[in-house]
Amino acid sequence: MRELTIGEAARQAGVGVETIRFYERRGLIDRPLKPHGSGFRIYPAEQIKRIKFIRQAQQIGFSLKEIHELLALRADPKADCSMVREQAVAKLEEVRRKIEQLRQIDSALEALIAVCPGCGALQACSILDTLVEPSRGPVPRIEAEGPLPTASPQRTRQRNGRFGGNNRGTINKRSGPP
Amino acid sequence: MRELTIGEAARQAGVGVETIRFYERRGLIDRPLKPHGSGFRIYPAEQIKRIKFIRQAQQIGFSLKEIHELLALRADPKADCSMVREQAVAKLEEVRRKIEQLRQIDSALEALIAVCPGCGALQACSILDTLVEPSRGPVPRIEAEGPLPTASPQRTRQRNGRFGGNNRGTINKRSGPP
DNA sequence: CTTGATTCCGTACCATAGTACGGACCCTAT
């Protein structure tokens, strides 16, 4: 089975038909218009892995735009090779940052699991504490350190009086582009 | 400096003021309503790390809903500890899947970079090939294997005749929940 | 006390990533 209809391709890649058409519109995959007769898209089986790659890349935090860039990266002598290389290096750094962050969460979860099972008299310990406090030693011992930043559904407030006041001139800049 | 206004907190966390209010509405952070006088939110400095954590977790592919779950995970004797543990283990598995996927992309990028610099007469080689082909050996040697699935902006098509036909009954199920 | 900067809240708006729909078209089997 070398060629697939859109429906089969979707099933094999684990996505919806519409999703494939959507990716096509975004230029993430292309479509070999009716190579013999007419009418329907048919995909070579290897497109499936492209689609699967897109999904996986999304799950680890890449946007479709970034995935497009990733897929466009290719050692092609006809292109400006140094630019490709630069982009690849930049992406690699990004990937490593992500891995590092995931590793931190990984150990935080491990620590949490290590502390939890006995279900003894432990203080509340969120992933944040494990993450942010440097924690010397293999498994961080958590002792009471006062109340942690907990998100509880508390809310009590009201307004009453009112009179003039105004502020125009959006001040909302933060690090990084919009 | 133990307490911050929303503006300072936003600046320190590298987000917009509105973002903090947004997270608050989503229950990701809480707000210690005017502890002394009245009116404005003030945050303990440690909330900053909570906000930073949220951002980082987003960058590695967690949704706000998932981040909420992550932050809610805590070794708390008052809660059902076994459930917490289960969730933590599930999250840990998820994190490790992500790490694995990132590592694959990592080596694909490395291979791409290793092959690129000379800018010699190489065949086009996208990240996909490096990723999907098992590639025995440290740096996969890429030899021409025929045209790869490339996304090019080609598009030529038209319609003309028309007559009856209909299809009701959405068939679009795929693996996994919606 | 006035001024200007911040903050408050609610609502509206935006981009991204799909999903669903409608109505037509094409293909295969009967």
Next chain:
DNA sequence: ATAGGGTCCGTACTATGGTACGGAATCAAG
């Protein structure tokens, strides 16, 4: 030939994660 299923395309709608705005209130300085 015709019935039914899969496809086609364009457009509309949804969900998520913010951003922007308007007008009022509040704080800190002068």
